[in-house]
Amino acid sequence: MGxxxxxxxxxxxxxxxxxxxxxxxxxATTPGYTRLTIPQGNSTPHVVIGLLTPQILENLSPWQPHxxxxxxxxxxxPKNPEKRTEIFHEILLDWKEKGLFHLDKTWRGENxxxxxxxxxxxxxxxxxxxxxxxxxxxxxxxxxxVHVNGFVRKPSGLxxxxxxxxxxxxxxxxxxxxxxGGGLSTKNTIITTATKESSEEASIPSDYLMENxxxxxxxxxxxxxxxxxxxxxxxVFDLELSEDFEPSNNDGEVEGFVLVTVEEAMEIVKSSKFxxxxxxxxxxxxxxxxxxxxxxxxQLPQLLPLLHMPLDMFYTSNHGNY
Amino acid sequence: MGxxxxxxxxxxxxxxxxxxxxxxxxxATTPGYTRLTIPQGNSTPHVVIGLLTPQILENLSPWQPHxxxxxxxxxxxPKNPEKRTEIFHEILLDWKEKGLFHLDKTWRGENxxxxxxxxxxxxxxxxxxxxxxxxxxxxxxxxxxVHVNGFVRKPSGLxxxxxxxxxxxxxxxxxxxxxxGGGLSTKNTIITTATKESSEEASIPSDYLMENxxxxxxxxxxxxxxxxxxxxxxxVFDLELSEDFEPSNNDGEVEGFVLVTVEEAMEIVKSSKFxxxxxxxxxxxxxxxxxxxxxxxxQLPQLLPLLHMPLDMFYTSNHGNY
Numbered sequence: 001m002g003x004x005x006x007x008x009x010x011x012x013x014x015x016x017x018x019x020x021x022x023x024x025x026x027x028a029t030t031p032g033y034t035r036l037t038i039p040q041g042n043s044t045p046h047v048v049i050g051l052l053t054p055q056i057l058e059n060l061s062p063w064q065p066h067x068x069x070x071x072x073x074x075x076x077x078p079k080n081p082e083k084r085t086e087i088f089h090e091i092l093l094d095w096k097e098k099g100l101f102h103l104d105k106t107w108r109g110e111n112x113x114x115x116x117x118x119x120x121x122x123x124x125x126x127x128x129x130x131x132x133x134x135x136x137x138x139x140x141x142x143x144x145x146v147h148v149n150g151f152v153r154k155p156s157g158l159x160x161x162x163x164x165x166x167x168x169x170x171x172x173x174x175x176x177x178x179x180x181g182g183g184l185s186t187k188n189t190i191i192t193t194a195t196k197e198s199s200e201e202a203s204i205p206s207d208y209l210m211e212n213x214x215x216x217x218x219x220x221x222x223x224x225x226x227x228x229x230x231x232x233x234x235x236v237f238d239l240e241l242s243e244d245f246e247p248s249n250n251d252g253e254v255e256g257f258v259l260v261t262v263e264e265a266m267e268i269v270k271s272s273k274f275x276x277x278x279x280x281x282x283x284x285x286x287x288x289x290x291x292x293x294x295x296x297x298x299q300l301p302q303l304l305p306l307l308h309m310p311l312d313m314f315y316t317s318n319h320g321n322y
Numbered sequence: 323m324g325x326x327x328x329x330x331x332x333x334x335x336x337x338x339x340x341x342x343x344x345x346x347x348x349x350a351t352t353p354g355y356t357r358l359t360i361p362q363g364n365s366t367p368h369v370v371i372g373l374l375t376p377q378i379l380e381n382l383s384p385w386q387p388h389x390x391x392x393x394x395x396x397x398x399x400p401k402n403p404e405k406r407t408e409i410f411h412e413i414l415l416d417w418k419e420k421g422l423f424h425l426d427k428t429w430r431g432e433n434x435x436x437x438x439x440x441x442x443x444x445x446x447x448x449x450x451x452x453x454x455x456x457x458x459x460x461x462x463x464x465x466x467x468v469h470v471n472g473f474v475r476k477p478s479g480l481x482x483x484x485x486x487x488x489x490x491x492x493x494x495x496x497x498x499x500x501x502x503g504g505g506l507s508t509k510n511t512i513i514t515t516a517t518k519e520s521s522e523e524a525s526i527p528s529d530y531l532m533e534n535x536x537x538x539x540x541x542x543x544x545x546x547x548x549x550x551x552x553x554x555x556x557x558v559f560d561l562e563l564s565e566d567f568e569p570s571n572n573d574g575e576v577e578g579f580v581l582v583t584v585e586e587a588m589e590i591v592k593s594s595k596f597x598x599x600x601x602x603x604x605x606x607x608x609x610x611x612x613x614x615x616x617x618x619x620x621q622l623p624q625l626l627p628l629l630h631m632p633l634d635m636f637y638t639s640n641h642g643n644y
Contacts, residue, residue, distance in 0.1 A: 007592045008614065009621045012605065012628035015598050018546035018553075019631055144623075190616050215615035218623050224340035231340075233623045235616050270329045276337050283334065288610050292330065293537035294512050294557050299331045301466075301540050301555045305632035306334035309341055312624060 036139055037073045038128055047116045048315045051140030051229060063091055084129035092135050102227055105170045106134040110185050114141055133183055137228025146193045147234045147281040150179030152241050160265045161247055164255045175275040176268050178282055190235050201254060202247035214238045219280040220309045231311050234281055262291050280307045358461055359395045360450055369438045370637045373462030373551060385413055406451035414457050424549055427492045428456040432507050436463055455505055459550025468516045469556045469603040472501030474563050482587045483569055486577045497597040498590050500604055512557050523576060524569035536560045541602040542631045553633050556603055584613050602629045
């Protein structure tokens with residue numbers, strides 16, 4: 001309990017001591033949802049890894065020997081990562097064949113590692129198991145990714161490079177998006193993902209990237225759609241580009257790129273033509289750079305917590321235990 | 323319910339739709355604390371304005387005709403702002419004379435306006451009542467302020483101007499603090515407060531300020547100390563200063579100023595010599611400018627929600643109603 005926290009986290013818990021004293025754990029009282037946990041032996045609290053809707057719970061029943069429903073938790077009992085990965089793979093292939101939960105369309109062939117508690121982005125922590133990225137929303141598993149805000153400083157002001165997603169994509173076809181974005185997957189660290197996606201999605205030279213990419217925090221939010229739950233965290237980077245650079249796409253997932261003024265970007269975001277789950281990143285950019293401020297957005301104090309949701313509340317086995 | 327929200331807030335609620343579906347209202351189940359509310363007529367929910375400890379509740383009993391305890395809420399019944407202000411003034415003078423709750427030492431002679439719900443920083447919304455700023459923590463009333471991060475870009479890297487608070491101050495004597503900080507009080511808007519405090523605390527010329535002050539968001543946190551509860555929101559500004567400018571103090575509340583490197587600032591913050599309730603502002607600065615990042619702080623996704631706490635959860639009369 002807090003033993004592995006950095007000094008900075010302990011400090012931040014300190015100036016929120018009242019909050020922690022009274023922090024609730026919503027899933028315990030979230031009607032209709034079941035927590036997916038991995039038992040850790042008798043004396044250790046279970047690791048909470050996901051949230052399940054009644055439909056998902058029902059469709060897991062054929063694999064019941066591996067799952068035990070107890071105290072609103074569905075305990076996933078296999079003891080080792082290989083066995084867990086094998087069972088999830090079997091479940092997902094079965095559902096995909098039956099055309100359940102859009103899996104036939106969303107399947108990515110991209111492995112995603114599930115890690116315990118606050119170690120999900122630690123390279124040295126072994127994964128609890130691995131599954132296809134497309135399945136993470138079905139089990140309410142936390143997802144982590146990287147987004148890059150590409151911008152140009154012109155004499156007339158700041159402009160943003162936006163991506164227009166290909167109309168052929170299953171998820172958010174034809175929607176606007178940030179310049180570059182991608183999920184963390186097996187063996188790819190945050191910086192590797194940022195470099196790889198910037199090269200594949202927007203043809204940004206990696207030497208330019210390494211020199212100019214600026215870390216600028218992270219956003220977290222909790223979205224639900226027909227495709228499942230999205231308790232997502234995106235690591236955010238800013239990238240200043242020169243006026244003569246023009247991004248181009250290499251992987252067929254992008255229709256094109258547009259350079260827009262901050263005002264135009266704001267209108268696109270408000271028009272619902274921007275991918276909903278990428279909005280937190282661009283809104284955070286606009287706040288950090290002073291374009292959304294207390295003068296033009298009186299609800300600024302409400303907006304910021306919505307870009308930085310305390311998702312750990314949903315994934316702790318007891319109150320505020322991190 | 324949401325009728326007065328801006329498009330941006332509605333969007334941000336949209337990508338947190340799961341969170342809102344299951345948002346709890348902690349005060350309803352916070353043992354030992356009583357919510358302070360102002361009734362709004364039969365069909366309208368009460369406005370929740372504060373949280374009271376058992377000691378405060380007990381000491382309010384002589385004024386019982388004006389307060390009704392019902393359903394874990396203490397309803398403050400007077401119908402008009404003048405009457406409410408008058409009663410609170412009477413209570414506070416009485417407590418101050420009796421030496422209760424440190425009021426003899428913390429009294430500021432600075433009026434603070436209490437406004438309903440999300441209108442607390444709106445100039446056009448009339449206050450529910452007014453009281454001395456020193457009393458806001460006693461009743462768990464939300465406080466709003468302005469902080470300015472002053473920094474200098476040197477060839478060797480970025481440096482920060484920190485304030486060292488006077489050893490004579492009642493609150494946080496001798497602690498380090500951000501360059502400028504001050505609470506919003508009656509008749510002072512966010513920008514007026516930033517200008518006034520920058521001039522009084524650090525002698526920054528107001529024309530330089532108007533040209534160079536950059537809005538950079540806000541932080542929110544919930545701290546408790548012997549002085550009471552601090553559900554605080556600070557509007558954050560960055561101010562780049564030239565290498566030859568040196569801040570100086572005009573109001574006797576500051577011992578001096580030091581220009582430190584980012585690394586030195588980080589050490590001071592970690593050493594607990596930095597005013598606890600000002601830490602969120604400097605940590606937010608260090609994150610936005612990339613000095614605290616996912617590479618040197620693996621718990622970055624935990625840190626950010628602690629700088630942007632959803633305080634509205636504690637001050638809504640029903641679930642997620644804003």
